[in-house]
Amino acid sequence: MKLYEQDNTLSAQHVKADKQADSKVPNGLWRKCPKCGATVLSKQIDQYATCPSCHYGFRISAHQRLKWAVDHFSDLDERLISDDPLSFPGYKKKLVACQTKTGLNDSVLTGEASIKDMHFAFGVMDPTFIMGSLGTVTGEKITRMFERATAQRLPVVLWTASGGARMQEGIMSLMQMAKISNAVAQHSAAGLLYIVVLTDPTTGGVTASFAMQGDITIAEPHALVGFAGRRVIEQTIQQKIPKDLQDAENLVKHGFIDRIVRREDEKAELYRLLKLGGGRNDEE
């Protein structure tokens, strides 16, 4: 059929998506950095999962992080399961789906780890598990981790990543903030070091408790760190807020974070900080 013979009005022409288009382009060939907008060839993204242009660290699971964050680790309290305190419709199912997907029992992996000769208690929050939200099991695991660290006189390194409270667990989620804070206070009173690594995103009740209670607070480049969500802030003040308001770099300017550290430098930096600031304190 010749072109000019076609019925060529837009309304008559049925534009159909090429159903095979998706399979023609390999899935995930490109990745767009949500911070600087750079389009990155997936092959260029190494184990650290950072943007080569602005060094932003993509959201990664706890297991992915542990491949490079420490030398050795052991996983503890990995069998605790939330008892669904509000009997929230569909929540148990959601938990099971997340557990299957991540291989974790809840949104944090805790245990003991080492970098070279430095031994410490640690927690890594997993933003892929219900947005790293703070549920009762998350709170219990972090509390036990601090209690063990206090008893064994170990420093703590905690990588935070959280959308905040676990809505499906209601007030019990809020109470985790107080419970963990008490455990942090005991650990601190024992003269032990607590290092926080803020990763993207750290918000809400996690920012308003243990993420901001460290002796040393470092953050990954451009990690979003804040209390309220962008939409809530904009609705409250009835105006747009600066794009970088909750960037870790902006929090450094305002005095709430000690240093920005790139993922590839993190292990070495943590080692130096652990060496300087604590480690097993045998003097008692």
Place this chain on the structure above:
Amino acid sequence: MTKNNAAAVVAAARSKQKITTKELITQLFPNFIQLHGDRCGGDDPAIVGGLATFAHQPVTVIATDRGIAIEERVATHFGCPTPSGYRKALRLAKQAAKFHRPVLFFVNTPGAYPGQSAEEDGQGAAIADNLLQISQLPTPIITVIFGEGGSGGALALACGDEVWMLENSTYSILSPEGFASILWKDSSRSDEAAEIMQLTPSDLLRKRVIEGIIPEQADHQQVTAEIRDVLSKRLKKLNEFSGAELLKRRQKRYRKF
């Protein structure tokens, strides 16, 4: 429990007839001396603090305030404390501990102020500091939630020995509107959210999140009389404990969650 129970409590907690901070303070503490400022450059009117005598002993009083006149409401961000407010509360609570004075908190807040300035001044860090430090002060600390107990903004003033709630008050992770908006993308389902959230005093007492419920009548004088009665009894009890014993009990209180 009737279907609309929780939603009715939410409405009553926010009612215009609700006792105000000013009434509470003037009726419970006639010799109240207000103390201003966070000593870091600010004085948030959403937190009112000061000294008074209560049940024959000096106490430190710290209350959230929504204001009454429109200018006051704007200045207090409708009862949402800023980081400066939380820092003032912490300063006064620490001072109380220094002089072994009990601290009485009164809370009616939708939550911590979620503004740009509050973010820049470290709202998260300010609340985190209160949770870390107020919880460890070796002096009796009692909180009365008399309207809304909104999330971390309320918890930062409710991390001591006991929390009591007026009959018509709520304590929750988020407003029912916010909860419905996040989980169901529909803030109009707030009544349904209120039911499921377990935010009423009786729900919270059953979960042992609070120590007790204070009956509430329409007559505000009667309300303050009930509060006075509960606070004097509880203070008498808490005064029996040493600082170390208080901390031990408190540790147990929060560990159970």
